[in-house]
Amino acid sequence: MSARLDEAEIAAMLRGSADAARDVGPAGLRERFAARLGEVAVRPDAVPIEFDGRKVEARRGGTILAAAIKNRLRLMHVCGARTLCGTCRVKIDFGRENLTPMSAKEKLSLRYHLSLSPRTRLACQARVEGPIEVESLFPLCGDLPGEEQAR
Ligand code: FES
Structure with missing residues (x-):
């Protein structure tokens, strides 16, 4: 060739x-x-959740914080999901069994913030596997970006 x-x-x-x-x-x-x-x-991966009385959808396997952000719900998350601040703490009113088990890091953070209880989770760590009802403990104050235009 x-x-x-x-x-x-x-x-x-x-x-x-x-x-x-x-x-x-x-x-x-x-x-x-x-x-x-x-x-x-x-949408086989959509899970219905209730967040502060609002019915929204979360992605199966996604965190509660991700669902809150996606649905423009107000929830503080100062450390950016690094389990340091504990400001994303939520109270689980229903469906605790539908969340992934608590990791050692999450337990340590909740213990540090004197909030370790079976009903309290870090929204940035708990992953949704089924329907849940959540109550935020530290709702975000002020406007979210883009909210001024919505009004
Ligand atoms: S965002 Fe800081 S602990 Fe979850």
């Missing part, structure tokens, strides 16, 4: 790759996006 043929083969391969990339273009992306939307629409 000569070097010239090798170049021709490489050129053909490059052309083939470019054609494949063209197929993925906007139309391909639109199809994939529509397919993804269809998957999300079924």
Whole structure:
């Protein structure tokens, strides 16, 4: 095989790759996006939770804090989910068994903040496995970003 043929083969391969990339273009992306939307629409991973009396949805396996943020609920989380501040503490009124077990880090943080009890969890650590009812102990004060425009 000569070097010239090798170049021709490489050129053909490059052309083939470019054609494949063209197929993925906007139309391909639109199809994939529509397919993804269809998957999300079924929402098998959505869990109904009640947070301070508001019925919202959490992602199965996601933290209570993530659900609160996603649903624009007011809950302090000063340390950014590092189990240091304890400001994300919540009281679980119903469905304690539907949360992941407490980790040693979470227990230590709750003990440090004199809040270790079976009904108290750190929203940044407790992951939702099923329906729960939660009451925030330190609701966030003030406006959330973007709230001024909503009014
Ligand atoms: S956000 Fe600080 S302990 Fe959860």
